Amino acid sequence: MASPNPRNYIIAFIWLGVLTLLGVGLAQFPIPRIYAVIGIIALAIAKIALVGLVFMHIRYETVHLRNSIVIPFLIPVLFAIALICESANNGAI
Amino acid sequence: MSTSATDHLNMRVVREPHYGPTTPGKLGIWAFLLSDAFSFFGLLLTYGVFYIQTPEWIPDYLPKLGIPFTAVMTFVLICSSVSMVLAHDACVHKNHAKTVRWLGLTILGGLFFLGGQVYEYTHLIGEGLIFGNSLVGESRYASTFYLITSFHGAHVLTGVIYLIVIFINLIKGKYKDGNHTAIEQVGLFWHFVDLVWILVFAFVYLIPATI
Structure with a gap:
């Protein structure tokens, strides 16, 4: 079983920052609304997966x-x- | 229950082959988080149904939510989640000074978020985003916004109090021996608060702001 590594926390943190910026950008840029909504939901799911798997250690559990x-x-x-x-x-x- | 009995529960490791080396406290907090997640999902689903059914979600006479300000609050909450997981890692490696530092930063992050929420509420109420006269409110936008964000804010407040209690125990040297179960449990709760905010930020703030 893989074990937690502080380096992974920092990588996840950088990704969370980037995905948050992308989400804010999607809400502000004049693109078709349906694409913006789908994009925001997809980014939210990606961020939740990062927090759950890396920070909450779900990926290291049985x-x-x-x-x-x-x-x-x-x-x-x-x-x-x-x-x-x-x-x-x-x-x- | 006496302190020694509580410690005994936290320290005992379940040697169940399917669940690995986990403590009853950790399983308990996961069960609590799942039930709490259903509460949030219920609120967000209600929000979604209202949002779909309402032709003009944000009427012209009501203020819009501040995306850049809330994005900063979101980033601070993410930072506090990182400091929380680093505090746990430091405790596992019996580095007391680092554990104190990271946990202290986590508490500061939580307090900053709460302060930001108070500032945001004051600002929005001043601009006229209020419930109205009925129980549900005249504006579904205002009602759902305050209901969801205040429910989350109550979780942040609970998390900060929980963190402060653990921090005091840490200062007293309770976790110096590498007993990290209490820090792991408060960490799970804190990450859950961060995880839920990601959903709230996406659904309550970003989607209504799409052009």
Whole structure:
């Protein structure tokens, strides 16, 4: 099993800074709104993955503990997808 | 529960083959974080439904949220997350001075964020972003903004108090022997606060600001 390394924390920190700047840039630049929204959500997911995997040490845990943590987080995501589909079906989107 | 009994719970390592060398305290904080995450997801999903259903999310007469200022607050929270993980690393390696320094910086980062939130609220309320007269509020934008950010702010405040308690114990020399479980647990909570803010910043601040 890999072990935590302070160098990885600094690399993750730099990436988090860059991704935050990119997110702010996407919100300000005049690009089609749908692309900006998709980009902001994708960047947020990437940042969450960095914080979870590197800072919260999920990548260094055993497979069972990792699954116990990650899988429950997917439930609300599925719920969100269901709500979006329902809204689209009702013509709200 | 006495202090010695609590210490015993924190120190005992579960030798369960599937979960590896982890403490009951660590498993407990993960269970708490999952339940807390569902609370945040509930609020963000409600926000999403309101946002989709509302034709004009930010009416002209209400102030817009300050993206550059909040981006700085976000960066400070990320910095405090790094200092937190470095404090844990220093404690694992029994470097007391570095642990004190990094944990102190983490507390300062949390206090800066809270100060920033107070400043932002004062500024926005002054410009007219208020709940209105009804329970939910006349503006869904204002209601959801204050509900979500104040719920997160309460977590930051809790995290800062939690960090200060651990910091006092650290100064007293409680973790000098490399017992890092308490610092690891407060770290998990603090990173969770940072993780949730990433979502709040994206959904509440950035997406409504897209042109």
